[in-house]
Amino acid sequence: MNPIHVGLLGIGTVGGGTWQVLARNQEEITRRAGRPIRITAVADKNLTRARELVGHAARTTDDAMSVVTDPGIDIVVELIGGTGIARELTLAALRTGKHVVTANKALIASCGNEIFDAAQAAGTMVAFEAAVAGGIPIIKAVREGLAANRIEWIAGIINGTTNFILTEMRDRGMSFPAALAAAQRLGYAEADPTFDVEGIDAAHKITILAAIAFGIPMRFDRAYVEGIAAIDPADVAYAGEMGYRIKLLGMTRRLAAGVELRVHPALVPARRLLASVDGAMNAVLVHGDAVGDTLYYGKGAGAEPTASAVIADLVDVTRMHTADPEHRVPHLAFQPDRISDLPILPMSEVETSYYLRLKIADRPGTLADITRILAERNISIDALIQKEPPEGADHADVILLTDRTREREIDAAMAAFESLPSVSGRIVRIRVEHLGRS
Numbered sequence: 001m002n003p004i005h006v007g008l009l010g011i012g013t014v015g016g017g018t019w020q021v022l023a024r025n026q027e028e029i030t031r032r033a034g035r036p037i038r039i040t041a042v043a044d045k046n047l048t049r050a051r052e053l054v055g056h057a058a059r060t061t062d063d064a065m066s067v068v069t070d071p072g073i074d075i076v077v078e079l080i081g082g083t084g085i086a087r088e089l090t091l092a093a094l095r096t097g098k099h100v101v102t103a104n105k106a107l108i109a110s111c112g113n114e115i116f117d118a119a120q121a122a123g124t125m126v127a128f129e130a131a132v133a134g135g136i137p138i139i140k141a142v143r144e145g146l147a148a149n150r151i152e153w154i155a156g157i158i159n160g161t162t163n164f165i166l167t168e169m170r171d172r173g174m175s176f177p178a179a180l181a182a183a184q185r186l187g188y189a190e191a192d193p194t195f196d197v198e199g200i201d202a203a204h205k206i207t208i209l210a211a212i213a214f215g216i217p218m219r220f221d222r223a224y225v226e227g228i229a230a231i232d233p234a235d236v237a238y239a240g241e242m243g244y245r246i247k248l249l250g251m252t253r254r255l256a257a258g259v260e261l262r263v264h265p266a267l268v269p270a271r272r273l274l275a276s277v278d279g280a281m282n283a284v285l286v287h288g289d290a291v292g293d294t295l296y297y298g299k300g301a302g303a304e305p306t307a308s309a310v311i312a313d314l315v316d317v318t319r320m321h322t323a324d325p326e327h328r329v330p331h332l333a334f335q336p337d338r339i340s341d342l343p344i345l346p347m348s349e350v351e352t353s354y355y356l357r358l359k360i361a362d363r364p365g366t367l368a369d370i371t372r373i374l375a376e377r378n379i380s381i382d383a384l385i386q387k388e389p390p391e392g393a394d395h396a397d398v399i400l401l402t403d404r405t406r407e408r409e410i411d412a413a414m415a416a417f418e419s420l421p422s423v424s425g426r427i428v429r430i431r432v433e434h435l436g437r438s
Contacts, residue, residue, distance in 0.1 A: 003036035004318045007067035007098075008058075009089060010079035011044045014103055014130070016053055017303030018077065018310045029311060033318040037311075039077075041067045068093045075317055077310060078102040087111050094118045094126070099321070101313040103130035103306055109204035112211070112218035116331045123325040127313035132205045133158055133282045135305030136298040137312065142286060143212045143333040149288025151213040153253035153260075155435055158205045160280035160300045161189045161196035162228050162248040166265075167278045169236045170245065176231055188280050198227035199248060199263040206250030209284070210261050214254050214342065215334030219261065222344035226264035235357060235428055238399050239267050242383065244355075245275040249433060258343040260350050266433040267355050274435060285435060293436065348408040353382070353432035356400040356414070361422040362389055370398070373416045377409045395424055401432065 008015055019039060022029065030036045043064035044050040050060045068076055068089050076093040078100060080086045086107050093100050095118060108128050119126045129139045157163050161183055168179040183189035195201045207220040228248050239246050244267035253260040268275040273295055277283040282300030287293050299305040320328050330336060360366045374381060380403035389396035417423050
């Protein structure tokens with residue numbers, strides 16, 4: 001059978017891995033796909049690097065649009081990144097009747113609605129397994145493997161950089177700046193780590209997972225996003241003493257009133273498998289009504305793990321290349337005319353448990369004031385620990401774990417705490433996710 005011809009846009013880390021894995025496993029991939037998959041054109045701004053890797057095995061160019069408009073190309077693999085030229089090239093490919101495979105989570109999370117509409121109009125496919133959790137096949141698992149289930153919630157450690165940093169803070173007692181510097185030295189963090197440490201990368205990914213889990217449009221602009229830069233080693237240590245570990249979680253949950261869509265640090269009970277995911281690894285926990293909890297674990301980044309997902313998409317698209325568009329798996333798991341308009345809930349309406357750390361003066365009545373403020377808002381206390389003040393200090397740390405309550409009630413309680421003359425400094429608030437406890 002004639003080969004499928006692929007145009008590769010970007011041959012950096014992931015693009016280079018895709019080229020190498022496809023060449024190395026060509027025979028196995030052909031057996032799975034039913035026909036050869038060949039990269040016949042490569043576009044990259046760095047032509048020297050592209051030619052060194054590709055040689056004469058494919059046409060190389062610095063004009064990506066010439067690959068997109070090449071009538072001999074069947075599938076375009078977009079590995080450029082971002083939402084500028086990548087969006088333009090993706091839409092152009094779809095409009096010319098080409099299928100698109102991408103690892104670009106920002107593009108799918110921010111422009112996915114427009115891209116999927118263009119694909120539906122053209123009768124083409126967009127595959128994006130590599131956009132979430134690298135080599136972990138989480139998109140296929142949620143979209144197809146769990147199709148019998150009503151997905152109730154998803155919680156994921158979906159950014160390896162932040163997970164590495166938090167692991168170093170816990171295991172080595174490092175400060176956030178020191179752990180970040182270690183991540184940069186090892187190549188886990190970029191020189192500008194903003195997208196990772198501020199939670200933006202994880203928010204792109206959980207936006208995509210929410211859309212395919214619940215059949216809703218991409219709504220990245222409605223996600224609540226909070227990073228890890230403010231995490232203090234003291235809180236990492238206190239969490240450990242109480243049987244928890246701090247993780248940056250992407251969370252999405254379907255409720256009658258709408259969908260929670262949020263990224264933030266959270267205390268996770270150490271007994272939960274998700275809490276044991278350390279270093280730069282990723283893991284996603286999915287809860288379906290029929291199957292219960294399922295956990296997906298593996299490398300969330302890197303040349304060959306991400307290439308694995310890119311090539312899996314190439315195989316899927318190749319298998320379905322000539323299929324009637326009406327019989328293909330929908331981009332967002334649900335048929336396009338059955339996409340839900342469930343709203344994204346504001347963070348003030350989210351209900352969870354909380355870890356609070358206050359610095360209070362060692363004087364009578366202070367704890368009574370704190371418990372009174374919580375009681376006035378119907379917030380129950382699960383645990384309260386008062387630490388001994390450091391030698392010579394007149395303030396001590398008090399750590400509270402609350403029962404489940406709405407965020408707006410905790411906001412009000414924190415404002416009341418701050419008005420107490422016996423409370424000084426910043427009040428630390430970290431959410432607690434029991435991941436299964438109602």
